[in-house]
Amino acid sequence: MAAPTEPLLIKRYASRRLYNTETSDYVTLEDIARFIREGREVKIVDLKSGDDLTRQYLLQIIAEHESRGESVLPIDVLTDLVRSYTTSAQSVVPQFLAASFEMLREGQSKMMENMATMSGPMASMPGFEALQRQQQIFLRAMMGGWRGAGSGPIPADMDAGTPGGSAGAGGVDDAQDMAEIRRQLAELQKRISRL
Incomplete structure (x- = not known):
């Protein structure tokens, strides 16, 4: 519909x-x-x-x-947003933020599609499934609920729990994975805000 x-x-x-x-x-x-x-x-x-x-x-x-x-917005980003209201960056920040989120929306379905079709030599590497599962959890956390032109819902076979399946009783593992992903994301956001 x-x-x-x-x-x-x-x-x-x-x-x-x-x-x-x-x-x-x-x-x-x-x-x-x-x-x-x-x-x-x-x-x-x-x-x-x-x-x-x-x-x-x-x-x-x-x-x-x-x-x-x-929390989605780190303190550094919030601080920079407050600063942008009193600087000449005020005119640039809205376009930058809009473009950044548009890139994320456009990339969402492409990344999920690529992950769903990954096969070949990489798929047989030890630990590949765990890495793929972490990427899926990360993408669901980052993109969950986002809708935009050119992006659709995350495919049903890419549920947060396991590669190619729905979330099961692995709640503890998923929570640990999410905690690690959040830590890594916070580190990335700190690096980006320093640029």
């Missing part, structure tokens, strides 16, 4: 409650975050003034996730 082309319109009432015009019910910030993870575009407007409040609410969603320990 194709996603609707029009953004989902959410109206904010004077009471600050958010009203989903599509389903005629009230929604929370978590509901809005879920819509976005499912690939929907969302537009939030003030009912009385008609002002577009989307940016404000998206930032609030990000702040709530960050405050719950679901």
Whole structure:
């Protein structure tokens, strides 16, 4: 089923409650975050003034996730973002961030496709399956829920648990793998922020 082309319109009432015009019910910030993870575009407007409040609410969603320990943005990146508001970089940063995320979205399906079709001499190397599984977990963590032009859902046969299969009882191994991947990602982000 194709996603609707029009953004989902959410109206904010004077009471600050958010009203989903599509389903005629009230929604929370978590509901809005879920819509976005499912690939929907969302537009939030003030009912009385008609002002577009989307940016404000998206930032609030990000702040709530960050405050719950679901950190995606390292301190260095947040610090650089704050600095960009007071420098000439302010005009360059939005385009850079948009281009960076677009590259990630475009690369998502290509990387998953390549991993799914890997065969030949590399596939018979010792440890190849473990490496492939770590890459899949990393990509799911990084790209989970992201949708964009040219990217689709992660193939069902590339579930987080095992290569070519769905997640099983290996929760402890997956958690250890994720902890290691997060550590490596944080290290990479530190290096990038120093550039």
